[in-house]
Amino acid sequence: MTSTQKIAGPAEAEASSELLSAWLDGELEPARAGALLDRLKRDPNLLVQFEAFNVAGDAMRSHEVAACHAPGLVRRVGRALETEPTGLSPGALSGSKVRRHVATGITVVAAAAMLVVFVLPQLRGPDVAPQAGGAVAAAGHVPDKGPGKAAGPNTLAARSPQLDAYFRAHRELAATGVMPSAAAYIRSSGEQDR
Amino acid sequence: MNERDADWQLVTRVQRGDKQAYELLVSKYQRRITRLLSRIIRDPSDIEDVAQDAFIKAYRALPSFRGESAFYTWLYRIAINTAKNHFAAQGRRAPTRMATELEDAENSEDALVLRDVATPDAVLLSKQVGEAVNRAIERLPEDLRTAIVLRELEGMSYDEIANAMNCPVGTVRSRIFRAREAIAAELRPLLGTREDRRW
Numbered sequence: 001m002t003s004t005q006k007i008a009g010p011a012e013a014e015a016s017s018e019l020l021s022a023w024l025d026g027e028l029e030p031a032r033a034g035a036l037l038d039r040l041k042r043d044p045n046l047l048v049q050f051e052a053f054n055v056a057g058d059a060m061r062s063h064e065v066a067a068c069h070a071p072g073l074v075r076r077v078g079r080a081l082e083t084e085p086t087g088l089s090p091g092a093l094s095g096s097k098v099r100r101h102v103a104t105g106i107t108v109v110a111a112a113a114m115l116v117v118f119v120l121p122q123l124r125g126p127d128v129a130p131q132a133g134g135a136v137a138a139a140g141h142v143p144d145k146g147p148g149k150a151a152g153p154n155t156l157a158a159r160s161p162q163l164d165a166y167f168r169a170h171r172e173l174a175a176t177g178v179m180p181s182a183a184a185y186i187r188s189s190g191e192q193d194r
Numbered sequence: 195m196n197e198r199d200a201d202w203q204l205v206t207r208v209q210r211g212d213k214q215a216y217e218l219l220v221s222k223y224q225r226r227i228t229r230l231l232s233r234i235i236r237d238p239s240d241i242e243d244v245a246q247d248a249f250i251k252a253y254r255a256l257p258s259f260r261g262e263s264a265f266y267t268w269l270y271r272i273a274i275n276t277a278k279n280h281f282a283a284q285g286r287r288a289p290t291r292m293a294t295e296l297e298d299a300e301n302s303e304d305a306l307v308l309r310d311v312a313t314p315d316a317v318l319l320s321k322q323v324g325e326a327v328n329r330a331i332e333r334l335p336e337d338l339r340t341a342i343v344l345r346e347l348e349g350m351s352y353d354e355i356a357n358a359m360n361c362p363v364g365t366v367r368s369r370i371f372r373a374r375e376a377i378a379a380e381l382r383p384l385l386g387t388r389e390d391r392r393w
Contacts, residue, residue: 077250
């Protein structure tokens, strides 16, 4: 017997056995059933009672079933289970549903914030985004503000100088007819941003 | 709460990673599964192996068990399939009549009308168990006997028994508990178990 196993006194043991008998019949409140099952794991005598009551029930319903008692089977299955990975059911984790919903909500909000702070300024082009961008300033690029284009709080993010260079090259190439079929779209898209 | 709910409590514990809870389910249903397999498989040494296999398969599948059916109904189907696989693994098929019955039995235990292949020892033990149970019940005081018979054989709830016996539910609970103890005590020597040892 391990140190975690506990044997109850006679009165306590009898009370537990009676509760166990009621639980087997489905006649115990769920709250008490939980405590009883915890106790069943710790108390070997209660476990003996559990098996005895089941045998008695089987014997009353069918002598043939009770006679099929295989004493070593539970131990054999128990030993085999030791090497089995513990399979957790997604359904059994339903207790953490609220936590999962909160986490999902936070993830969505964070993704939206990332989109507003970092991605939208990038898509709008160099004129709006890097108002306070130290990196841009360091690269010597001074953005020209269009009319009515006040810098919002979402333009505080620094933008990579390489990305600005890419946008500049893109506009230049589009203007010189390297991609003539796309030029109209690129220009109109740029105009919208301004 | 009913008896099915008690199983479901154990199932949800297993699904949360409690292997000991599964051992309780094995302990509870091992005789019914062994009995079922003994009607399908002739060799007694194979029966226990297949029973063990069935319980392990059920354990592996338990994360996906949602409780749409009773745990035993679900376990029963796994045991039938494990028996079929046992025949297949041995390179032989179940006898034609049995194969048909196994197909039917997969959906309903009532369909299982297989011939009984019990050994003489099993038949004798079954007879002795029957006699021991009858002896224990006859020795019980009448109020305990009535309570346990209404519960185990008639399947009545404690409330129904309390109404029938005109006594509080707590008294019914106590009577059923004492009757079970007496019957189990009568069965102990027969099944080779001691009071302080697991069955």
